[in-house]
Amino acid sequence: MKLRTIARHLKEGLKNVGRNGWMTFASVSAVTVTLLLLGVFLVVMLNINNFGRNLEEDVEIKVYVDLTATDEQLRELGETIRDIPGVSQLRYSSKDEELKNLINSLGDQGKAWSMFEQENPLYNAYFVKTSDPRKTSKVAERLKTLDFVSEVKYGEAEIKRLFKVVDISRNVGMALVLGLSFTAMFLISNTIKITIFARRREIEIMKLVGATNWFIRWPFVIEGLLLGVFGAVTPIALIYWGYSYAYDTVSPMIDSSFIRLLPTEPFIYKIAGVLILIGALIGMWGSTMSIRKFLKV
Amino acid sequence: MIEMQDVYKQYKNGVHAINGINVTIKSGEFVYVVGPSGAGKSTFIKMMYREEKPTSGAILINGINLTTLKERKVPYLRRSLGVVFQDFKLLPRLTVYENVAYALEVIEESPKNIKRRVLEVLDLVKLKHRARSLPGQLSGGEQQRISIARSIVNSPKVLIADEPTGNLDPDTTWDIMEIFKEINNRGTTIVMATHNREIVNTIRQRVIAIEGGKIVRDEMRGDYGYEA
Ligand SMILES: Nc1ncnc2c1ncn2[C@@H]1O[C@H](COP(=O)(O)OP(=O)(O)O)[C@@H](O)[C@H]1O
Ligand SMILES: [Mg+2]
Numbered sequence: 001m002k003l004r005t006i007a008r009h010l011k012e013g014l015k016n017v018g019r020n021g022w023m024t025f026a027s028v029s030a031v032t033v034t035l036l037l038l039g040v041f042l043v044v045m046l047n048i049n050n051f052g053r054n055l056e057e058d059v060e061i062k063v064y065v066d067l068t069a070t071d072e073q074l075r076e077l078g079e080t081i082r083d084i085p086g087v088s089q090l091r092y093s094s095k096d097e098e099l100k101n102l103i104n105s106l107g108d109q110g111k112a113w114s115m116f117e118q119e120n121p122l123y124n125a126y127f128v129k130t131s132d133p134r135k136t137s138k139v140a141e142r143l144k145t146l147d148f149v150s151e152v153k154y155g156e157a158e159i160k161r162l163f164k165v166v167d168i169s170r171n172v173g174m175a176l177v178l179g180l181s182f183t184a185m186f187l188i189s190n191t192i193k194i195t196i197f198a199r200r201r202e203i204e205i206m207k208l209v210g211a212t213n214w215f216i217r218w219p220f221v222i223e224g225l226l227l228g229v230f231g232a233v234t235p236i237a238l239i240y241w242g243y244s245y246a247y248d249t250v251s252p253m254i255d256s257s258f259i260r261l262l263p264t265e266p267f268i269y270k271i272a273g274v275l276i277l278i279g280a281l282i283g284m285w286g287s288t289m290s291i292r293k294f295l296k297v
Numbered sequence: 298m299i300e301m302q303d304v305y306k307q308y309k310n311g312v313h314a315i316n317g318i319n320v321t322i323k324s325g326e327f328v329y330v331v332g333p334s335g336a337g338k339s340t341f342i343k344m345m346y347r348e349e350k351p352t353s354g355a356i357l358i359n360g361i362n363l364t365t366l367k368e369r370k371v372p373y374l375r376r377s378l379g380v381v382f383q384d385f386k387l388l389p390r391l392t393v394y395e396n397v398a399y400a401l402e403v404i405e406e407s408p409k410n411i412k413r414r415v416l417e418v419l420d421l422v423k424l425k426h427r428a429r430s431l432p433g434q435l436s437g438g439e440q441q442r443i444s445i446a447r448s449i450v451n452s453p454k455v456l457i458a459d460e461p462t463g464n465l466d467p468d469t470t471w472d473i474m475e476i477f478k479e480i481n482n483r484g485t486t487i488v489m490a491t492h493n494r495e496i497v498n499t500i501r502q503r504v505i506a507i508e509g510g511k512i513v514r515d516e517m518r519g520d521y522g523y524e525a
Contacts, residue, residue, distance in 0.1 A: 002405050019390070205386045208348060209447065210376035211403040213369070297348075 005215075013222025017230075020195050024227065027191040031231025031283065034184035035275050038177060039239045042271055045173030050262050052166035059133050061140050062153040064123035069148040074124060077148055081126055086139050089129035095122040123150060134163070181278060188231075188286035192224060196287075200294045207297040216295065220287040228283025232275045239275075240268055298324050299345065299455065299486065304354035306340055306510070314340040315351070316510035322488060324454075327481045329497050330490040331521055332507040338490040339383060341507060342459050345488065346380050347371050359454060376404055379448035379485075381458035385440045387432040387447075393419070394428040397447045404451065418446040421476055423469075437464035445473060449480060456480065458489040462496065474500060494521035 017024050063081065065074060082090050093101075099120050103113050116122075130139050136154060143152045196203070206216050244264050251261045299322040306315035314337045322328055330338050343349040344356055347363055356363040361374055387396050394415055401411045419425040422442040432440055441464045448456060456477070462470040474496055481487050491497060497504060497520060504519030505512055514522065 004408065005402075005405050008402065202388050202390070205388055206399070206403075207372070208346070208375065208380065208382070208386060209400045209403065210372045211399075212372045215372075215403055 009218035012219035016223045017226050023195045027227040028231045030187035032234045035232050036235040038180045039235045039275050041176050048169045061128040063126040063143050064151040066148040066150040086130045086135040088131040091127040093125050095120050095124050098122045185282045189289045192287045193290035196290050203294045204297045213295045220291050221284050224283035224287030225280045228279035232279035236272045300357040302355045304351045307352045314510050325484050327487045327502040329504045336507045337510040345457050346378050379453035379456040381444050381448045381461040383459040385444040392429050393443050397450050400447050400450050414450050418450045422446045455486045497521040
């Protein structure tokens with residue numbers, strides 16, 4: 001295809017957008033509504049995912065070491081743990097350090113524990129983080145079998161519950177996003193079909209004077225692409241304002257280590273990119289689908 | 298060269314429009330297709346540029362076998378032909394100029410050549426002054442002349458015309474026939490369905506008469522043969 005032919009298709013596509021008046025408006029509105037819903041779901045879903053990831057990262061396995069272990073055996077145990085597949089981080093904390101932490105964390109009440117400083121009832125402990133939080137329970141089982149391990153602790157029940165919540169929200173989110181994308185495609189393809197139906201005589205004539213299918217299709221594909229991109233503008237603007245507001249005002253009121261909203265800056269641009277891309281794709285797909293039938297001349 | 302062998306055409310509604318046609322039209326010939334209304338002239342013509350496919354039989358045009366031609370090759374067949382449609386088939390939203398230019402745009406002709414050729418043929422059909430009008434603003438005769446201009450703009454090897462003078466006044470009719478004779482003299486094959494006895498009897502050419510979907514007469518330098 002020659003450059004000027006590409007230019008011609010672009011010009012024709014643009015002209016059609018202007019020429020089709022309220023049909024353009026209807027298509028753009030259809031895309032706007034669906035992309036807005038889709039965008040909101042994307043924002044929510046990605047944030048839930050992020051909460052999940054934060055939580056997962058906080059999961060630590062505590063390995064309490066038998067008091068009978070000598071310093072040498074303690075060191076060996078550390079090396080064995082480090083070699084277990086899936087272990088990514090290992091931190092050692094002696095029972096004295098543990099007690100100090102405990103006293104500090106309890107503040108005034110901690111003073112009561114001071115009396116144990118002579119006769120420390122705590123254990124030396126290793127803190128293990130896994131490369132993938134989903135390996136936690138497996139690694140924990142493995143740790144239980146090691147020598148000199150007196151107890152292995154991690155939030156078993158909590159982790160399982162958490163993963164369930166994250167998984168469900170992920171799947172529901174995916175299903176919704178997929179469903180909405182298809183609805184949008186269907187809507188835009190139907191809207192464009194009406195505009196194309198009004199022009200089926202024109203398409204027939206174009207074919208009869210020797211136009212190839214692609215020569216006819218390109219302007220429609222570009223028209224669809226433009227409709228999709230225009231349809232993405234309003235949702236992006238609304239989501240940008242909405243999210244900035246939520247991030248600046250709501251977020252500081254929540255004091256939690258893991259319920260943290262994703263920072264506005266790169267996140268919102270990614271969302272905008274995705275919405276434009278999806279808009280463009282459903283627009284092009286919609287017009288390609290709706291023109292198909294009319295090219296058989 | 299145009300060749301039809303044992304061609305039959307039955308429309309979906311059951312009408313047998315063409316019933317066994319065998320014909321050979323050599324390059325550079327000028328052929329009138331005559332016959333009463335409903336005889337099958339338009340169907341005969343439509344099969345040449347593949348608007349209709351024959352139900353059986355073979356059609357060859359310039360070595361292209363239309364019966365085995367792949368769907369995506371059809372545009373290239375149509376570009377080698379010029380077609381004047383009985384119902385003009387002009388694009389309503391394009392200007393006269395753009396309508397004629399369209400046939401050259403699809404073959405990706407350069408803008409310079411498009412402009413030159415389009416103005417040339419518009420001048421030939423005497424409609425240069427209407428270049429910026431929309432088809433809907435023109436009379437039937439003027440639309441027909443635009444359709445003629447478009448059909449010859451790409452200098453086709455074969456010109457197929459379905460009653461191209463049906464809507465023209467006598468003066469314009471003779472002007473158009475002059476153009477056809479002129480491009481025929483330059484080597485273009487012309488197949489023209491017509492009801493105009495005066496033309497057929499004055500500008501003597503080969504006459505193929507179709508009745509009931511069959512060729513009933515085929516004469517070199519024939520006459521119209523029907524009462525007006
Ligand atoms: N698209 C069509 N569908 C069904 N029947 C048709 C169609 N076109 C033409 N016919 C029928 O085929 C016969 C031949 O028509 P046509 O080729 O248009 O004849 P002519 O051009 O000589 O008047 C007529 O009986 C007509 O009614
Ligand atoms: Mg006819």
